Amino acid sequence: MEPLTADLFAPQCLSAETPFRIGDKWGGMVVVCLKDGPRRFSELRVPLRTVSPKVLAATLKALERDGMITRKTYDENPPRVEYALTDLGRTLFEPMDRCREWAEKYLPSLLKARQAYDRAD
Amino acid sequence: MEPLTADLFAPQCLSAETPFRIGDKWGGMVVVCLKDGPRRFSELRVPLRTVSPKVLAATLKALERDGMITRKTYDENPPRVEYALTDLGRTLFEPMDRCREWAEKYLPSLLKARQAYDRAD
């Protein structure tokens, strides 16, 4: 399994402009990060560079609460915790992919309309 | 064209629990309300009973800015304004339908997981 890279959600990636949101601000991105297999807390912090530990923990807890991911702690020192998608969590990919496809097709039109609107003021 | 009913988004409708959101809080619901044709400001307030005029106006302005709807004013007295979906706005239905289908299939599982999690605490 490839390590997650820091530029997976680069700022110039327009995903922040899409009208679709999954769960809270970071929920959809966490789900994508878990696509290939379980990840540790600190592993997730690499692609999600700007998320604070508090907010990441809250995001993971909300996803666990809704049955989308599992949280497995290993009784080691230093401690290790791994998060993994459940079968239910994997069902999110289908609608998420449709949203991503929409964005690839139509986000440029949205941004063009927005710029035209802003210029008109 | 049928009038919009007040129970279109009834509170017991679980749409509030879906993890998918389109635009701001009311954006997706406005798009659904415009599916069958143009609607007036006050017509939209019927199904969206609890939205304040300020927030509805902001929602409509954001949708217009992004090219999803058009705003047409008629120079009458009393004034009349009609909102209608654009072709771009209609492209939202495809991903939105996939999200709705997800919710119909899997929202019960999500809610069951949530209840189990909350009981475990």
Added chain:
DNA sequence: CTGCATCCTGTTGGATACTG
């Protein structure tokens, strides 16, 4: 390493009254 406690900020959304 994981993630909780605390505090703080900005944004979103709502209540109410009022205007062209």
Added chain:
DNA sequence: CAGTATCCAACAGGATGCAG
């Protein structure tokens, strides 16, 4: 009728320090 103006509450999200 179709909003705007004003004020306010709630919450999401962020910074920082610390604990197991």
